[in-house]
Amino acid sequence: MERRNFLKNGFVAGAASLVSAPLFARNTAAQQNPTAAAGQPFQLNYAFHDGMFKNSGGADFVDQIKWAYDQGFRGIEDNGMMGRAVEQQTKIGETLAKLGMTMGVFVIDGGDNWKVSLATGKKEFQDRFLDICRKSLEVAKRCNAKWATVVPGYFERKLPIGVQTGHVIDALRRGSEILEKQGLVMVLEPLSDNPDLFLRTSDQTYGICRAVNSPSCKILFDMYHMQRNEGNVIANMDLVWDEIAYFQVGDNPGRKEPTTGEMNYKNIFKHIYDKGYRGIMGMEHGNARPGKDGELALIQAYREVDAFKAGV
Template sequence: MFRNHAGPEFTDQIRWAHEQGFRAIEDNGMMDRPAEQQALIGDTLRQLGWSMGVFVLNFDHWPVSTSLCSGDAAWREKFLKACREAVDTARRCNGKYITVVPGNYDHKLSMGYQTSNVIETLRRGCDILEPHGLVMVLEALSDTPELFLRHPDQTYMVCEAVNSPSCKYLFDMYHMQRNDGDLIPNIDRAYKHIAYFQIGDNPGRKEPGTGEMNYRNIFKHIYEKGYKGVLGMEHGMAGTGTEGELALIKAYREADNFL
């Protein structure tokens, strides 16, 4: 996000962001990086006292397939193998939260059977992650109506059924605004299982202040609920170059100025 100021090297961008007041990163593609680079990033975070946000469990690269909904044994083993690999990735980068997307609908099966397949596979994944204190965070998405997991109540129900501290909800506010709206009440209803938030204004999926969402009120509400975790900036930038990067930082300072 800050390559215009800090250059293409990720660790240099982290250090520059530290000077601006940021204290965490997330990196969806962490599992696809070489182990040596994962360790270098983790060492940089430890030196700066930073937190590591989410990285994506890379068992099913986009575009997603029916994957976990189908109950197919090969897909289940692919998922569990990725969970085992994620334990090593998390150790190297000092991570804890791992984004999981169950995949697209399997139209050969009814919704009840698909939901059961997802829950059973997630339980087995938790058996791998829980002893290491790691948490898969389920992300409901809005990219396509074919996605199985799309709504707050559905994600909450799956977390309840899996019934593990290693299965929680990644509440991406951009996606939830597109799918459901009513953000603050939906945050309250699902808060028991929300372990992580991601940001993006709608329309456009850029920084706060570029769309219709009142992020100052949303941030205030989350703060007052006592949330102390990472807020992931999973969005694009409205501007370009160094000016765009500075405008993005200014937008966050304005949205965060609610006290």
């Protein structure tokens, strides 16, 4: 190599290393602390659940709530809230109020609620459901909850689907009458976990909500389940939009955080935001990776899909 080419190439390489060094440092810092943008609330209200940030925030759910608030989260959900001690329910509610955070869903659950099938029309099942609805009102007061998940239970093979649907509507109407007194909204969740479950699709749930005709009976649109059961998430969401009161998130396959599966959550979240929804987006999924690194990666994934440009 000629001397002038050697010097030229050496100078270019050296200059490139000087220019790229700060960029490398920034990238490394971002990888080590992908929550650097934390403290800034997300555009949508993503609500985590107990255990999701246990390695970073601590084993106690209240400590996790405080830690997650510092990362920009402004909501939680807790399926098992009805099973917590009264003191825990109250403490969680007080913590949320102090931080200005929103309580998402808990499950209206008397234990093994999937098998308590409202589709059967049996009085014993309906009475049990109504009793749980009454008890849920006290729980909601303690934790400042406005939404509660309801699953009607198993499909009843001995009855025509229309008769089952009528039984479910009757039970939900009576449950809604109880919940309306306090403004608590039951959100019906169609699921994909088990083919024996009665409630499976968004259009089926829409029809039931319209028949119940109550502000306390709406749809929980869990996008993971709907991707598995019917696909075409955005279009189907729009068809039933007027009855949706709550969303949940989970990528498919795997039911982990966004960016780990096939679903384009950045587009989905932008669509939901542009339609005017500002409610809870429940993080109803697991962590793709274990430990603190996995928790930080999860937060970074939400920062990535939340970085949409509204209205564009």
